[in-house]
Amino acid sequence: MFNKTRIISGVIMVFAVLVVALIDQFVVNFIIFGALLYFAFEEAQKLFGLENANVWFALLCFILGSFSGKALLIGVLFLLLVVGYLVYKKASNLKLTLIYIYPVLPILALWQVYLSHGMFALFWLIVIVVSCDSGAYFIGKMIGKTPFSQTSPNKTMEGVIGGLICASILGTIVGVFVYDFGLALLCSFLVGVFAVIGDLLESYFKREAGVKDSGDLIPGHGGILDRIDAVMIAAFIMVALL
Template sequence: MKERLVTSVILITLLLVVGLIDNVYLTGLLIAVIAIAGMYEAKRLFGVEEERVFYFLSFMAVLGIFVNPILIAVAGILSVGGYIAFYQKDINPISIALYPFLSLMILFSLYLQTSMGMIGWLILVIASTDSFAYLIGKNFKGHFFKEGFSPTSPNKSWEGVIGGVASGTILGAIVGLAFFNFFEAFIIALSISIASVFGDLFESYLKRRAGVKDSGNILPGHGGVLDRIDGYLFGAPVLWAIILSIGH
């Protein structure tokens, strides 16, 4: 418990410092480091043994600090696809180019196109969804629904999911008034919240498929990097796509 608390304090402090400094290169560096660590963990979950793909995408993640991250994401994915086809490799290596590399490049692009405040709002929506889902699920699991939310994650209840999404949406709609009108903020927060639930579920599926409890052990008391960012890997692309669509 003490180990988990210390790790949480360090992570929160790091995020606050980066958020307050609000420097493009520092933020890009943080996202690149997260991408590299996440891809390293994803290699194990997907069963990827091709080291060259990992090193190439790691280089691309760093390059994304200086070059349009969406361009980097597209170039990275297509290059890996071409490499697989040219050398008749197993298709598996492209998995880490899609998850988490693509989502994290989209997250950085979202920051570049909007503001650190928007990233903070994204964190608020997803963190509140996750926190309230845990609290409500723990106290009301099985009260209204006999079956769990999904066989992929037996401990996740419908009560927790609904409560988490409702809480994340309401808080997001209120705080989101800084960026959108209430209707837009409500719909976007709802979309992000739902996406984050399935991001968490997808990570659970990968771990169950790989037969592991955590994606890694780099964060004492918390498991791996992917265990902490799974909701954002689905939520960030949704927010990015919506903002792109409405031209905000």
């Protein structure tokens, strides 16, 4: 009934996140996020069928954003540079910009949460998203009957609602250690909502590309984008509310 490989990999990733959170060294986090951006970019290239996207341009954006403390803003500026270049060259379409909109900007938004609010906020975000995803998975498997979306046929309405409830409860419990109850509850619920959107968005891209997973780097979970799709879209809520 349950995918054991997925569960084991999930437990290992949770343990890894805890270790990184406890260490909380900028250099370590910088390397990890740089690697996430690199592998996510490579996966997105295949999903979108792009051959001329330059990952080093994205990494330069990440580096400049990291040391300026304005990763998301730098990401927007770099996106505009790409748009300007394509318009200047009178490109037949602006499809190349898609990879900078997704996943580059969302990953930079995730990194911005850490740059602006520290490890607790980043850890809190991950806790909310994992709670939402795990709650939706287990509750959906146990009592899910009503299809949620054609974009993601395996999701059920019962699972999604259960996931949002889990995210709201656990997220609020963790959030009140630093933020007031109202903000913790609102942020937890909205992060859960946007996590669902992030998951659906990735499912849409994979369906359009005709693939099951964005990659095969993580056993039971697929690629990097399959695992961080929800958290990097939900990061925009943290940037907006905190």
